[in-house]
Each structure stands twice: as C-alpha cells, then as structure tokens.
Amino acid sequence: MVKNLLRGSFKLMKSMNRSLILNIIRERGSISRAEIAKLTKLTPPTVSSLVKELLQAEIIIETNLGESSGGRKPTLLTLNSEMFHVIGMDIGSQNIKTILTNINGAILKHSVVPLPAQVTNDTLLSAITDSVRSILEDTEIDEEKVVGIGVGMHGIVDADQGISVFAPNLNLHNIPIKEVLEEQFGMIVKVENDGRAMGLGELWFGNGAGIDSFVCINVGRGIGAGIIMNGRLYHGSHYISGEIGHMVIDIDGPRCTCGNYGCLQTFASGPAIVDRTKKEIRLGQFSLLSELTGGDLESVTGELIYQAAMDGDTLCRGILQRAGRYLGVGLTNLIHTVNPRRIIIGGGVSNAGDLIMDSIVETVSQRALTRPAQETEIILSKFGEDATAMGAVALILAELFTSRNTETASAL
Structure with missing residues (x-):
C-alpha cells in the first residue's frame, strides 16, 4: 500500500512546476507560498494548487508560522523528512x-x-x-x-x-x-x-552548492573526479570522464592497476603513499612507524602515517607533501583542461588535511598558466570519507526531484 502511494508521489513530483517548487523548498528548508510564487514567477493561484497536491500526497508539510510583514503571519512549507x-x-x-x-x-x-x-x-x-x-x-x-x-x-x-x-x-x-x-x-x-x-x-548538499562549475576529486585507493559543468554532471561519451587517476604523470613510472605506467594514482593514492613509506624505511630511513608498528611494516596504514607525521616524523611528513605535489601537478593539468571555479577534495587521503593540501595549493600556484588559474579555490569536501556515499544518495534525490523536462543529457 505504501509502495503504491510512493509510486504515485514520484509521478506527482516529476512535473516541471512541481519539481521547481520542491527544489526551492529543499534549498530553503522552509518557505512561504508567497515567497515560492515570487521566486518561481508562477502565479499565486498556481502555487496554491500545486502546494495543495503536494500536501495531500504528504511530500511536504506545513510548519511554524513565518515572520509577518504587516498582515497575517504566513504558514511555512518544508519537506516531509519522514516520507522518504x-x-x-x-x-x-x-x-x-x-x-x-x-x-x-x-x-x-x-x-x-x-x-x-x-x-x-x-x-x-x-x-x-x-x-x-x-x-x-x-x-x-x-x-x-x-x-x-x-x-x-x-x-x-x-x-x-x-x-x-x-x-x-x-x-x-x-x-x-x-x-x-x-x-x-x-x-x-x-x-x-x-x-x-x-x-x-x-x-x-556540500561545498559545491550554488557553484555552476567545479570538480570533486576522490583520493583514496584510487583517484577519480566528478566534473560539474554549467550546474550539470558531465559523463563524457564513453563513461570515462573524470578518470584523472589514470592521467600519466611519468611514462617511466610504476605499473598501475589499469595496466599503464606512471598514472597519477601510482604516486598519490593511499596505497602509493603506504608503499613509498615502507620502501623508504626498508632502505634505512628513520621513522616513528617502526615503533608504532612494533617493527611490522606490513601493518603500516595511511592513518599511522598521518599520526606519525603529526608527531613530527620527517619521513612521513615528506611523503605526504610529495603526494600533495603530484596531486598538484594532476590538478594543474585539470585546471588547464576544464578551468573550474572550485576544486573539492575528499576521500581517505584528504584526512591528512593541511599536510597534503598545502603542497597541492603551492604546486598549482607555481604551475598554472595565469594568475586567476593559479588562485583556483581548492578546498576539502564537507563530507570527508562519506563524500561518495552522500553522492550516491544524491543520485536518488536527483531522480525524485528532477522533472523529465529538465533532466540533463548524459554527455555534453
């Protein structure tokens, strides 16, 4: 019974005007009918009729009274968080x-x-x-x-x-x-x-809200990107848009899981950072990791490397900074290709914070072609390691809130 109700709700949500109203309510949190009419440029009777349908379907609910501008206080509308x-x-x-x-x-x-x-x-x-x-x-x-x-x-x-x-x-x-x-x-x-x-x-939901052109970089065991152009997610023609982890940085570099050599992720991904650290210790470099792991190098993790770096370990700090420089090279190439307003970095490696971000920003500022490009805003994701899971949630909400008349093509 509930499933049938939800399916009916989906159809209700998919018309252009209803979708427009729902997105404004979602973005504002709570809003009056009059304000919706003002923002959408729909007539007040049209807004009232559509809102009535959405209220009857329990997609939205009425909430506390808003501030009065001289007359009766307006009733505010908000999404029904218990419905979906x-x-x-x-x-x-x-x-x-x-x-x-x-x-x-x-x-x-x-x-x-x-x-x-x-x-x-x-x-x-x-x-x-x-x-x-x-x-x-x-x-x-x-x-x-x-x-x-x-x-x-x-x-x-x-x-x-x-x-x-x-x-x-x-x-x-x-x-x-x-x-x-x-x-x-x-x-x-x-x-x-x-x-x-x-x-x-x-x-x-995050640090790209209101920005029409930005790139998200997911740096974990691999390195991938999500490119937003003109407010739309860009896929490319063959589903490989954003695979910047397989951008070749050094043609004579290490072999990557994709089969090529010298990909960015062989230098700056989580496993690359761990492998580099273990190699340097085996070559005789001093590190607090020897104590932290009881001499068992196979138990070295990215988290331990970060901990040691924060405790002043010169080797670990240097390796994280080196990974940041490689990421900076990759992002410079990306800036020269896409020229986004903002770059957002998430994934496990982003937990290193300034230890890696400072090197990224410095490298871009040294290598990008123009002063504005050198000053491209580079910030951490709002969600850290949950960034991809939250993005997966957004896939469904985009399906629910976007009308068929306003959906974007999969490739520009």
Whole structure:
C-alpha cells in the first residue's frame, strides 16, 4: 500500500512546476507560498494548487508560522523528512560503506563491511545485497518508505545501464549492480562512478552548492573526479570522464592497476603513499612507524602515517607533501583542461588535511598558466570519507526531484 502511494508521489513530483517548487523548498528548508510564487514567477493561484497536491500526497508539510510583514503571519512549507528515505553505498576495493538518510540528506544509519581478499562478481553482488539488507533490518524506519538505492562504484561505470564495466582495483568486469538490486529490493537503483557521485553530492548538499562549475576529486585507493559543468554532471561519451587517476604523470613510472605506467594514482593514492613509506624505511630511513608498528611494516596504514607525521616524523611528513605535489601537478593539468571555479577534495587521503593540501595549493600556484588559474579555490569536501556515499544518495534525490523536462543529457 505504501509502495503504491510512493509510486504515485514520484509521478506527482516529476512535473516541471512541481519539481521547481520542491527544489526551492529543499534549498530553503522552509518557505512561504508567497515567497515560492515570487521566486518561481508562477502565479499565486498556481502555487496554491500545486502546494495543495503536494500536501495531500504528504511530500511536504506545513510548519511554524513565518515572520509577518504587516498582515497575517504566513504558514511555512518544508519537506516531509519522514516520507522518504534513501540508501547510499560507496563500493570500494576494501569495503562497502552504506548509509541511510532522510530526504534532506541527514544520515540516520551508517555501516562499513569489509570485502573478502578474493572477490568475484557474484561474491561482490552478494556482499552488496547483504549490506543493504543489514541496514534495512537495523532500523526502526518502515522499509516501505525507503525509496531508492544509490551506488557509487570505483572504475568505469555505465550509468545508464547501472553496470560496473571495469573495477580495476578489484579486477572485475561487467557487474550488473542495478539489475540485481532492483530484483532483490524492488526500488529505484542508480549506479554511478564514485568520483562523479561525489560531485553530485557536493552539488546537492556540500561545498559545491550554488557553484555552476567545479570538480570533486576522490583520493583514496584510487583517484577519480566528478566534473560539474554549467550546474550539470558531465559523463563524457564513453563513461570515462573524470578518470584523472589514470592521467600519466611519468611514462617511466610504476605499473598501475589499469595496466599503464606512471598514472597519477601510482604516486598519490593511499596505497602509493603506504608503499613509498615502507620502501623508504626498508632502505634505512628513520621513522616513528617502526615503533608504532612494533617493527611490522606490513601493518603500516595511511592513518599511522598521518599520526606519525603529526608527531613530527620527517619521513612521513615528506611523503605526504610529495603526494600533495603530484596531486598538484594532476590538478594543474585539470585546471588547464576544464578551468573550474572550485576544486573539492575528499576521500581517505584528504584526512591528512593541511599536510597534503598545502603542497597541492603551492604546486598549482607555481604551475598554472595565469594568475586567476593559479588562485583556483581548492578546498576539502564537507563530507570527508562519506563524500561518495552522500553522492550516491544524491543520485536518488536527483531522480525524485528532477522533472523529465529538465533532466540533463548524459554527455555534453
């Protein structure tokens, strides 16, 4: 019964004028009918009629009275956060992060499940469905009010078909994520590359709100980007837009998981930072990590490297700064190609904060062609390691809030 109600609500939301009203309510948090009419340039009777339909469908609710401008205090409208909930997933090469949010993007539940050492298409799909089932069972929210599952997946993703075409860090191909999840749970499923999902999340909820041209960089075990151009997510013609981790920095560099040599992620990703640190210690460089790990270099992690760097470890500080310089080179190339107003950096490596950001900013300021390009704003993601999962949530909300008449093409 609730599912049928929700399906009817989706159709109601998809008309252009209703979508316009809902987006304004979402952005403002609470707003009066008169203010909606002013901002949308729709007539007050039209706004009242559409609002009445949305109230009857329980998509929006009336809330506290607003400030009066001399007459009767206006009743404010806000989204009904109890009506819709969304699951967002970040599928990495080591674990699956799953969050449950309300329609406003507030995280209600959060789980991280490690992947087995050896993964096949079937075992990965099983782990994904188990993660969804687990978070549904571990909540008091009516499952019928969970309207969709968004998935951010590393590597090459066919967003139209919902297929992971190639996940290089897992060495898997053609994983039918959308098909399997829709069959298992009977709800909307959207699948996107993790960097592009992160970009959409920042556009909807984060440090990209109100910015029409920016790039999000997801720096973890790999490096990907989500490119927003003219307020729209850019995919490219063959689903590889944003794969900046495979931008070649040194043609004689280390072999990458993609098969090429000298890719950016072989110098600046999480595993690259760990490998470089262990190599230097084996060559005789002093580091506090020897004490922190009890001499077991195989237990060195990015978190321990950051801890040692914060404790004054010269080697670890130098390696993080070196990774920042390589990222700065990659971002300079990106600035010369896309010329965004802002660059937002998230993912696990971003937790190093100023230890890596200072080197990034300094490198861009030294290498970019013009003074404005050198001063391109580079900031950390609002969501840190949850950036991709929040982007996955935004995939579903974009589907719900965007009318068919205003949806964008997958490639510009």
